[in-house]
Amino acid sequence: MNPAISVIILAGGQSSRMGRDKALIRVEGIPLLQRTCAIALQRAPEVFVVTSALRDYSKVVPDRCILIKEPLLANESKPQGPLVGFIQGLKQVKTEWVLLLACDLPRLNQEILQRWMLQLPPINDVIALLPQGEKGWEPLCGFYRTDCLPSLNQFRQQGGRSFQGWLAQASVQTIQFSDDPDTKRQEQAMLFNCNTPEDLRQIS
Template identity: 40%
Template sequence: MPQTNISLSAVLLAGGKSSRMGQDKALLAPKGIAMIRHCFDIAAAVCESVYVVTPWPERYQEILPKECQFVREEPLFGSTETHGPLVGLLQGLDVVESKYEWVLVLACDLPNLRLDVFEGWLNYLVNSPEEMMAFLPKDERGWQPLCGFYRRRCTVLMEEYIKKGGRSFQGWLQTVPVQELPLADRQILFNCNTAADLQQVATDNSPSFG
């Protein structure tokens, strides 16, 4: 881990149905390593602990290290369906130990993540304003909520939003203070949703770890 005074944990979200891919994209390896393992390794390099939130932890236990901690994502209010990444994140944040002020949140399908980018971003967390709830990159679509940092105590605000029926990540982010993280290479945010996306990553010769 980089030497900072930031106490940091990580939550990886692996609850998507991969409907456009036709198979579990977290297990695909366009650069020779399963995408969920690549994201885990990045998170583990900068965080003291890593949690994976998923409805099916059995799928990933063999390819993730023993120190990985799984959180089984559960449906809310008696439903048989999970309710998307915002609810999944809340369930993950709820088990993160209180000693961690900040939590790195990542999707499981980001094959172009680079360690040096996250090491640089850590500097933004140092002495950050107390009211700041998240540090996230942004593009033309808006905030990129599954590739950035959240204050652990944002769970209170997140739970209030969800209890009122809110499920939109972008909608919740509009209700809390968020600061933009700089990103020189937008390919870091590229996620694999289709077979064409997978082929594009597989033919990319850039480093897979950074």
């Protein structure tokens, strides 16, 4: 039986490489953020969307999702990246586990997410269940224990800003991809982020 989870979707990026807001880009006629929210709602009853653009996204985010304004940090003029956005969302979560998603995962698949949920570890000292790629952890498409918040806050207060830096000092379990070659390809493809116009052409 799967434990209860919530979902946090991060939609606060600057989209500088794309040149326009990634969350509002339409894939098969549907904005990426709206599609991600719809899939998240199939996996969890409570979905939080962390963003610095509440007015822009309120028209595409389903009513069942909760928009969270990402506040600017002191002496900062721009949002401070996914780690800070995750901290803001995590403060609202009451379930034991949370699924963290970027808003720009055009190949997100709810059946794969369900299979991954079956791997959630019962061991309390494991704070995350994440896919791992050639460059390290894939932190924006994986599961975290909500009681990792103190560790995150401490890391941030010490000047840390990157997920990879935080995860390097944490106990993380690797998501095991399927032994079936076709399913494994789907799992790997699901981690594709749409960051640039060239990426967009690959899925268009």
